Each structure stands twice: as C-alpha cells, then as structure tokens.
Amino acid sequence: xxxxxxxxxxxxxxxxxxxxxxxxxxxxxxxxxxxxxxxxxxxxxxxxxxxxxxxxxxxxxxxxxxxxxxxxxxxxxxxxxxxxxxxxxxxxxxxxxxxxxxxxxxxxxxxxxxxxxxxxxxxxxxxxxxxxxxxxxxxxxxxxxxxxxxxxxxxxxxxxxxxxxxxxxxxxxxxxxxxxxxxxxxxxxxxxxxxxxxxxxxxxxxxxxxxxxxxxxxxxxxxxxxxxxxxxxxxxxxxxxxxxxxxxxxxxxxxxxxxxxxxxxxxxxxxxxxxxxxxxxxxxxxxxxxxxxxxxxxxxxxxxxxxxxxxxxxxxxxxxxxxxxxxxxxxxxxxxxxxxxxxxxxxxxxxxxxxxxxxxxxxxxxxxx
Amino acid sequence: xxxxxxxxxxxxxxxxxxxxxxxxxxxxxxxxxxxxxxxxxxxxxxxxxxxxxxxxxxxxxxxxxxxxxxxxxxxxxxxxxxxxxxxxxxxxxxxxxxxxxxxxxxxxxxxxxxxxxxxxxxxxxxxxxxxxxxxxxxxxxxxxxxxxxxxxxxxxxxxxxxxxxxxxxxxxxxxxxxxxxxxxxxxxxxxxxxxxxxxxxxxxxxxxxxxxxxxxxxxxxxxxxxxxxxxxxxxxxxxxxxxxxxxxxxxxxxxxxxxxxxxxxx
Numbered sequence: 242x243x244x245x246x247x248x249x250x251x252x253x254x255x256x257x258x259x260x261x262x263x264x265x266x267x268x269x270x271x272x273x274x275x276x277x278x279x280x281x282x283x284x285x286x287x288x289x290x291x292x293x294x295x296x297x298x299x300x301x302x303x304x305x306x307x308x309x310x311x312x313x314x315x316x317x318x319x320x321x322x323x324x325x326x327x328x329x330x331x332x333x334x335x336x337x338x339x340x341x342x343x344x345x346x347x348x349x350x351x352x353x354x355x356x357x358x359x360x361x362x363x364x365x366x367x368x369x370x371x372x373x374x375x376x377x378x379x380x381x382x383x384x385x386x387x388x389x390x391x392x393x394x395x396x397x398x399x400x401x402x403x404x405x406x407x408x409x410x411x412x413x414x415x416x417x418x419x420x421x422x423x424x425x426x427x428x429x430x431x432x433x434x435x436x437x438x439x440x441x442x443x444x445x446x447x448x449x450x451x452x453x454x455x456x457x458x459x460x461x462x463x464x465x466x467x468x469x470x471x472x473x474x475x476x477x478x479x480x481x482x483x484x485x486x487x488x489x490x491x492x493x494x495x496x497x498x499x500x501x502x503x504x505x506x507x508x509x510x511x512x513x514x515x516x517x518x519x520x521x522x523x524x525x526x527x528x529x530x531x532x533x534x535x536x537x538x539x540x541x542x543x544x545x546x547x548x549x550x551x552x553x554x555x556x557x558x559x560x561x562x563x564x565x566x567x568x569x570x571x572x573x574x575x576x577x578x579x580x581x582x583x584x585x586x587x588x589x590x591x592x593x594x595x596x597x598x599x600x601x602x603x604x605x606x607x608x609x610x
Numbered sequence: 611x612x613x614x615x616x617x618x619x620x621x622x623x624x625x626x627x628x629x630x631x632x633x634x635x636x637x638x639x640x641x642x643x644x645x646x647x648x649x650x651x652x653x654x655x656x657x658x659x660x661x662x663x664x665x666x667x668x669x670x671x672x673x674x675x676x677x678x679x680x681x682x683x684x685x686x687x688x689x690x691x692x693x694x695x696x697x698x699x700x701x702x703x704x705x706x707x708x709x710x711x712x713x714x715x716x717x718x719x720x721x722x723x724x725x726x727x728x729x730x731x732x733x734x735x736x737x738x739x740x741x742x743x744x745x746x747x748x749x750x751x752x753x754x755x756x757x758x759x760x761x762x763x764x765x766x767x768x769x770x771x772x773x774x775x776x777x778x779x780x781x782x783x784x785x786x787x788x789x790x791x792x793x794x795x796x797x798x799x800x801x802x803x804x805x806x807x808x809x810x811x812x813x814x815x816x817x818x819x820x821x822x823x824x825x826x827x828x829x830x831x832x833x834x835x836x837x838x839x840x841x842x843x844x845x846x847x848x849x850x851x852x853x854x855x856x857x858x859x860x861x862x863x864x865x866x867x868x869x870x871x872x873x874x875x876x
Contacts (some may be wrong), residue, residue: 243737244734244737246734247730247731247734247735248731248735250730250731251720251723251731254727255720255722258722258723259722445717445721446714446716446717447717447718447719447720449684449714449716449718450718450719453682453684453711453712454732454735455707455736455737456735608683608684609683609684609685609686609703610679610685
C-alpha cells in the first residue's frame with residue numbers, strides 16, 4: 242500500500258508539473274462542450290430554398306409566403322428558369338428548389354388539382370429526408386388553407402394526431418447531445434493519458450529502473466491508474482457543472498447513479514489505455530491505437546447516430562463498446578430519471594469490461610522481456 | 611566536490627586473497643541467451659566474489675548489456691544456471707531485485723522530478739521507512755554537495771552530476787550487489803574519477819560492484835576483469851594477471867589483442 246502511495250505522489254507531481262496539463266483539464270472540456278453542443282445538431286434551421294415561380298399569381302405567392310414565414314427556411318433566390326435554380330443546387334447555394342409551374346392557380350381552381358415540383362439535394366440522405374418532411378408539412382398546411390377557402394369552413398380531419406414529446410418536451414437537441422459529450426470528455430482524457438503513460442516511461446528508459454525494483458505489477462498499475470481515475474472523475478463533475486450552468490441540462494435522476502457508473506466506466510477505459518500502453522513501444526504507436534478505438538467507439542456509440550438504425554451486426558458489435566453503455570446510462574439517468582435498477586445491465590457490462598481490461602493490462606505489463 | 615580523490619591502496623591486491631572463493635555472490639554457469647538465430651551470450655561461466663569490483667568488458671555488441679540485463683532479472687535467459695545473492699535466477703527474480711541495485715546506460719532518473727523527489731520515490735518503492743529516506747536523502751545531498759540544486763529538476767543538472775546521483779540512488783537501499791551498465795559514458799575525466807571514488811566507497815562498504823565499461827583505464831581500477839568477445843568470455847583475471855598473460859603494457863593492449871579476432875566488432 243505504501244509503495245502505491247509513493248507512485249501516486251510521483252505521478253501527480255509529474256502530471257501537474259507538465260504545463261500543458263491544466264489547460265487540457267480545464268479548457269478542453271469547456272471548448273468541447275460549447276462547440277460540440279451547439280454544432281452537432283440534426284435540427285434543420287437554415288434550409289436554403291430557391292424558388293422558380295412560373296405562375297406569379299396570388300395562389301403561387303400564397304404558397305411562397307408559407308415558406309417565407311417558416312423559421313426553418315431561407316429563400317436564397319428567385320428565378321424564372323429551372324436551369325438557374327439547378328445551378329444553385331449544384332454549387333450548394335441552395336438545398337431545395339421549389340418550382341411552381343405556369344397555370345398553377347388556374348389548374349387549382351378549375352380542375353381542383355395542381356402540382357409543384359421539389360428538387361432536393363440528397364448528398365446527405367438524412368438531411369434530405371428531413372427537408373422533404375418539413376416541406377411536405379408546409380405544403381399540407383397550404384392545402385388545408387386552400388380547402389378552407391373553397392368550402393368556406395374549418396375542416397375537421399377524421400383522424401387527428403396529437404403529439405406530445407416525452408423526456409425532452411422542447412425538442413432541444415442540446416439536451417440530447419450534452420450527456421453524450423460529457424462521456425466523450427472523460428473518455429478522451431482517460432484513454433489518452435493512460436495510453437501515453439507507461440509507454441512514455443519505456444521511451445525515456447525509466448521503466449527499466451522500475452523493473453529492477455521489487456515492485457509488484459499490481460502496485461505499479463494501480464499507481465498509474467489512480468491519478469487518471471481521479472482526474473477523469475473530476476472532469477465529469479466539472480463538465481456536468483458547466484452543462485448545468487450553460488445549457489441548463491436537466492438532471493432528473495440521481496447524480497449518485499451517474500458517478501457510480503462513471504467510476505466503473507473510467508476503470509474500464511483506463512484499463513484499455515494502460516493495456517494499449519503496455520503492448521506498444523512508442524508513444525506514436527500508442528496514439529494511433531488509442532485513436533483507432535476512440536473513433537470506432539464514438540461513431541458506433543449512438544452519440545451522433547441512433548444505434549437502432551444501425552445494421553444488426555453493428556448493434557451486436559456495440560456489446561464491446563464501453564462508450565455506448567455509458568452514453569445510454571447518462572441519457573437515461575439525466576433525461577429520464579432512471580435509477581440503479583434501470584441501468585443494472587450497463588453496470589454489469591462495464592464491470593466485466595473493467596475487470597477484463599485491467600487484468601489484461603496487468604498481464605501484458607512485463608517486468609521481464 | 612568530494613575530497614577523496616585517491617584510489618584506496620588495496621585496490622590492486624589479488625581478489626582471491628581478499629575475497630576468497632567461499633564468498634561467491636554471483637554464480638553463472640553455461641548461461642546462454644539467443645535472439646532467434648543470434649547467440650548473444652554463448653555459454654558464459656563466471657563467479658563474482660562478495661565485495662569485489664568486477665569489470666565486465668567487451669566491444670559494442672559483444673553481449674555485455676544482454677548479460678547484465680539477465681543478471682538483473684530484466685531479461686530471461688535461454689538456458690544455464692544463475693545464482694545471485696543466494697537466490698535462483700529463474701524462480702526468485704523478485705527476491706533478487708530486493709538485493710540488487712541497477713544503473714543503466716539509458717538514463718534512469720526522472721527528468722521532470724527534482725533531486726529530492728527522485729531520491730524519495732526510489733527509496734519509497736524499495737520500502738525504506740520515511741525516517742530512512744529523510745536521513746539518506748540528507749546524507750546524499752551533503753556528500754554530493756547538492757544542497758543548492760536539491761530542488762532543481764534533474765533535466766537542469768549537468769550530466770556528470772546526474773550520473774553520480776543515479777549511482778547513489780541505485781545503492782540507496784544498500785543492496786548486496788550493484789550493476790552498472792556503462793555508468794561513465796559521455797562523462798568528463800574529472801567526473802569519471804570522482805565516480806570511481808564513489809564506486810570504491812561502495813565496495814569498501816561491502817557492496818559488490820559489477821560494472822561494464824568502454825574505458826580501459828577504468829578496467830585497471832577493477833579487482834578482476836572479464837573480457838567478452840562475440841558473446842563468449844575470452845579472458846577473466848586480475849588486470850595484472852591479464853597484462854602478464856597477454857604480454858601487454860596496459861589493459862588497452864590486452865583488449866585490442868583479444869578483440870581483434872572478433873566478428874561483431876563495429
């Protein structure tokens with residue numbers, strides 16, 4: 242035990258003597274939270290629309306004004322030729338073209354039906370889907386108005402849809418993203434600090450000096466692990482506080498649950514990092530391997546894309562993705578108020594993960610070559 | 611710096627008289643280390659006596675560092691017998707580690723820690739009591755005249771000082787044997803001389819010193835010297851004995867005569 246204390250003292254001295262460490266600990270989380278939370282959103286707020294109005298009648302203008310009135314659309318250009326509009330689409334100046342054909346109003350009043358043409362830039366498929374849905378609902382709204390004008394009374398639809406949004410009633414995307422970004426924060430700091438640490442001693446050569454001492458492997462690994470564990474836990478608390486202050490992140494559940502799961506999760510991540518550190522010979526190798534895991538784990542974790550829409554094999558692969566477990570826990574506890582019983586599966590999975598990764602790290606750390 | 615600049619008079623007396631076979635502290639029998647097809651250590655046989663300064667010489671690539679790493683338990687031998695400080699070199703490596711000190715050619719102190727912090731850390735992981743650590747730190751700082759720089763980072767100290775400190779830290783826990791792998795590489799002659807004073811002091815205090823070196827004048831300071839050529843021990847005797855056998859004026863001539871036939875010379 243006393244040996245571990247000496248290692249701890251040494252590690253802490255080295256960590257805080259490193260001048261880049263404090264900015265990493267305090268500035269990085271704030272920047273990440275601010276930038277990612279505002280930038281990483283699926284809401285479409287600035288749909289750039291190009292309008293080709295070949296009709297120029299009160300009815301066509303009525304439709305256009307519907308789009309003008311929507312906060313989601315910016316009308317970037319009007320023109321009289323589809324060619325011009327198409328060029329805007331090609332050069333990314335517009336996301337969608339609305340073309341209202343000639344005789345739109347005449348057809349509408351005389352034949353009770355008319356058509357308009359929508360052309361959507363679908364390079365980003367999910368964005369195109371959203372634009373399509375938004376646009377349809379606006380045209381539907383327009384249709385209702387036209388019907389009201391014709392029949393002169395309010396129409397009642399036989400089936401009415403009333404939607405209420407649970408757990409995030411304002412549909413604030415940030416509320417959904419911030420818990421995930423907090424996970425990202427502790428993961429980055431934990432994984433990289435630990436992955437670079439032991440291998441650094443290998444590079445400098447001090448590991449040899451450690452290896453000729455009677456120190457036990459578990460003492461060494463514990464001494465290496467604890468400082469980063471404390472730092473990562475602190476990061477989480479710091480990040481939560483900032484999220485609460487800046488984004489008024491709702492905290493419905495018990496913060497105790499969050500920190501309990503975090504304490505296990507960070508062990509798993511540090512175990513993985515130390516494992517990487519013990520099997521590599523240079524900091525560069527360790528960096529690349531840590532990045533490899535980091536990118537795969539983040540992109541598959543459900544932080545940016547819903548896990549439910551991933552292919553079956555990818556969903557199964559998430560069994561070995563610690564980030565996916567913790568993000569789920571964070572969202573469940575913070576946004577839905579889940580308790581220990583609700584996240585028992587995740588706790589078990591992360592405990593197994595921590596046990597396996599730490600055991601591997603201790604085994605792979607060899608005092609002898 | 612240190613005032614003891616003389617080599618003690620007994621330095622060149624025959625080890626067999628002074629140390630005797632009864633006090634063997636390292637026994638190596640038929641030690642072999644292979645890296646794939648390459649044989650780094652080819653059936654080494656030697657004994658080191660308690661309290662002696664044992665020089666381990668050889669050209670670059672002759673297999674010195676490989677052997678010293680095996681003796682310290684950093685590397686596994688391919689075959690052969692090993693007994694160090696009374697412990698088996700295969701089974702009891704962790705017990706051996708309590709009884710040895712090691713200073714490698716690669717720098718071993720933490721550059722981003724201060725003098726005092728390094729001493730405390732190594733003392734701590736060798737299990738010294740806080741009182742011992744405090745006392746020995748104080749003694750060391752006085753002995754090496756480090757009072758003014760004791761709170762400076764290692765990276766701000768000149769190389770010679772670092773090497774002397776690294777040696778002192780390697781014997782801080784008063785081991786039975788200290789292994790020095792080219793401890794004076796890149797150090798100026800005066801500091802080298804002071805370093806050897808420290809080695810003699812350690813030996814006089816009963817610590818067996820096992821040292822590899824490139825400098826042939828240093829070889830003459832040793833009680834006995836072994837010279838490795840191509841992974842084998844080509845000669846082992848007192849410096850005087852070697853000079854007589856090889857009809858040489860100094861150790862440098864001995865070394866050149868032996869190493870000329872080597873394949874692995876750089």
